[in-house]
Amino acid sequence: MPLxxxxxxxxxxxxxxxxxAAFYQQFTGLETDPESNADFASLNREDGxxxxxxxxxxxxxxxxPDQTVPQQLHICFEVEVDLDEAEAWLLERGASKPDHQPREDRxxxxxxxxxxxxxIAIG
Structure with a gap:
């Protein structure tokens, strides 16, 4: 039985x-913790x-996609709009798009x- x-x-x-934190706050809508500082910042969701x-x-x-410096972590977000629209919105706010796109249609x-x-994927 799992823990x-x-x-x-x-x-x-x-x-x-x-x-x-400011980059991620723009598209997640999560609240910035008021105790965020130059060493540690966080975005909080209502459920903790x-x-x-x-x-x-x-x-x-x-x-x-090469592993000269491994990715360490990969986060996925569902979006409620068209992928092209979400991508453009994120690029305007500082995201970058690597050339390698394994399933750009999905x-x-x-x-x-x-x-x-x-x-980002359609939710």
Missing amino acids: QTKLSAITLDCPDPLAL FLIGFQRVDDYRAPSW WRVLTDPAGHPFC
């Missing part, structure tokens, strides 16, 4: 926690789940301003 658990947080390493961003000195961004792989890959 009864509930995922409570995901934390990303990055060079600038406040900037990366949070996405954290912690400063790492000498941070090296993942190099997806989901898009983007990278956040710190280089972490994440996917």
Whole structure:
């Protein structure tokens, strides 16, 4: 029998926690924790789940899809709009789009301003 658990947080390493929290806040709508600071910032959901961003000195961004610097983490988000529309909205706000797109018709792989890959898919 598995241990009864509930995922409570995901934390990303990055060079600038406040900037990366601001990027994710724009499209998740999660509330920025008022105690966020230059070393650790978080976005909180009403049920207690949070996405954290912690400063790492000498941070090296993942190099997806090659593994020179492994991706370390990959987050997926369902979107309620057309993928092209969601992609354009995110690109305007600092996301990047790698050339390699394994299933562009079903989901898009983007990278956040710190280089972490994440996917958007129709919800």
